[in-house]
Amino acid sequence: MSLxxxxxSRKNGFSNxxxxxxxxxxxKLTGPLRSRMHFKGKQVIVWSFNDYLGxxxxxxxxxxxxxxxxxxxxxYPAGSRLLTGNTDYHERLEHEIRQLVRxxxxxxxxxxxxxxxxxxxxxxxxxxxxxxxxxxxSLIDGVRLHQGAKHSFRHNDVEHxxxxxxxxxxxxxxxTLVLVDGVYSMRGDTARLNEILSLKQSYDxxxxxxxxHGWLTFGERGSVxxxxxxxxxxxxxxxxxxxxxxxxxxxxxxxxxxFRYNLRSQTFGRTLPLINVASVLFKLQLxxxxxxxxxxxxxxxxxxxxxxxxxxxxxIGDTCSPITPIYLQxxxxxxxxxxxxxxxxxxxxxxxxxYPVIPKGQMILRLIATALHDEKDIEETLRAFSILNQELxxxxxxxxx
Ligand SMILES: Cc1ncc(COP(=O)(O)O)c(C=O)c1O
Numbered sequence: 001m002s003l004x005x006x007x008x009s010r011k012n013g014f015s016n017x018x019x020x021x022x023x024x025x026x027x028k029l030t031g032p033l034r035s036r037m038h039f040k041g042k043q044v045i046v047w048s049f050n051d052y053l054g055x056x057x058x059x060x061x062x063x064x065x066x067x068x069x070x071x072x073x074x075x076y077p078a079g080s081r082l083l084t085g086n087t088d089y090h091e092r093l094e095h096e097i098r099q100l101v102r103x104x105x106x107x108x109x110x111x112x113x114x115x116x117x118x119x120x121x122x123x124x125x126x127x128x129x130x131x132x133x134x135x136x137x138s139l140i141d142g143v144r145l146h147q148g149a150k151h152s153f154r155h156n157d158v159e160h161x162x163x164x165x166x167x168x169x170x171x172x173x174x175x176t177l178v179l180v181d182g183v184y185s186m187r188g189d190t191a192r193l194n195e196i197l198s199l200k201q202s203y204d205x206x207x208x209x210x211x212x213h214g215w216l217t218f219g220e221r222g223s224v225x226x227x228x229x230x231x232x233x234x235x236x237x238x239x240x241x242x243x244x245x246x247x248x249x250x251x252x253x254x255x256x257x258x259f260r261y262n263l264r265s266q267t268f269g270r271t272l273p274l275i276n277v278a279s280v281l282f283k284l285q286l287x288x289x290x291x292x293x294x295x296x297x298x299x300x301x302x303x304x305x306x307x308x309x310x311x312x313x314x315x316i317g318d319t320c321s322p323i324t325p326i327y328l329q330x331x332x333x334x335x336x337x338x339x340x341x342x343x344x345x346x347x348x349x350x351x352x353x354x355y356p357v358i359p360k361g362q363m364i365l366r367l368i369a370t371a372l373h374d375e376k377d378i379e380e381t382l383r384a385f386s387i388l389n390q391e392l393x394x395x396x397x398x399x400x401x
Contacts (some may be wrong), residue, residue, distance in 0.1 A: 061225065
């Protein structure tokens with residue numbers, strides 16, 4: 001049997017959904033980033049892009065990015081940050097973010113790889129990692145690299161975390177690293193940070209929070225707010241509110257000095273392109289004037305959408321962010337019919353989330369509210385969901401994940 005035969009014989013993960021290519025996986029949305037785009041030639045209201053504050057489609061942002069490309073091209077600088085990839089712009093962006101989060105900052109050339117490397121760089125085989133079962137794949141893959149003890153606790157179950165801290169069998173030379181997300185990317189709920197931090201009174205551990213969905217969305221210090229001073233390591237990608245590839249890690253100087261020289265994905269990978277750095281710098285500048293208004297609109301839209309869905313009988317779980325999961329509990333065939341009608345009859349496009357992103361046997365539709373959406377987008381969407389629930393009686397008594 002060849003390697004390829006073997007791979008084909010035990011299809012994993014998304015390979016099982018290959019028949020839905022172009023539909024639920026790898027769909028093609030066309031046209032500029034707007035709340036209404038085109039899917040298979042039909043206009044749809046899009047609820048599945050990462051641009052919470054509506055910054056990436058702003059003409060002024062596109063103009064600023066164009067200026068940078070005209071001068072430097074898209075591939076500048078040409079090297080890893082450590083060798084030839086550092087510029088005044090990179091340092092200026094670190095300075096700007098430092099003002100917001102009040103910690104030392106190091107840029108990351110990708111959220112995913114950066115987060116994975118941060119975890120990898122922090123622990124050796126003597127150390128223990130304890131992580132929430134709902135954390136993002138980038139943290140999970142950091143944990144996978146760890147050769148020492150690793151334990152997961154049930155999502156947001158602080159008592160379960162405490163039990164692991166009690167029973168972690170710590171040797172004198174072992175340190176403990178606890179990993180959580182600020183906002184959980186599928187459920188939209190937030191970490192129980194107050195309770196987790198209070199465990200620090202009884203246990204010695206380092207807390208890392210990945211706040212990819214919280215930073216700028218909730219405010220300058222993300223979903224953790226003023227508790228940021230008690231969070232040891234705070235990470236965010238730019239991919240959500242700043243709407244472009246890249247990210248940063250923030251911590252005390254000692255940690256940042258360590259990260260500067262020990263993150264393999266940064267040392268052995270190309271630096272964050274200048275166009276991304278300049279784009280985030282420009283967006284942060286815009287937010288100084290427009291941040292409050294954009295955030296107010298985002299949260300108004302979020303409330304409107306989520307209240308409307310609940311009124312129509314949908315189970316949206318415990319979300320407290322613009323991430324709006326609809327937990328479906330019905331046969332695959334019914335769900336498929338539902339999604340098809342949503343897209344093709346009512347022109348509403350949202351993501352369908354299945355295993356391996358969430359546990360086997362579950363299905364959620366995920367809608368992400370943004371400041372780009374308007375009242376009409378929301379009303380039309382709610383109307384479609386309301387009619388479809390009456391027609392198909394789609395669910396909705398699912399337990400939360
Ligand atoms: C919680 C969380 N962390 C990290 C990432 C990875 O970020 P990036 O897309 O910048 O690699 C994502 C993106 O999906 C995310 O949702």
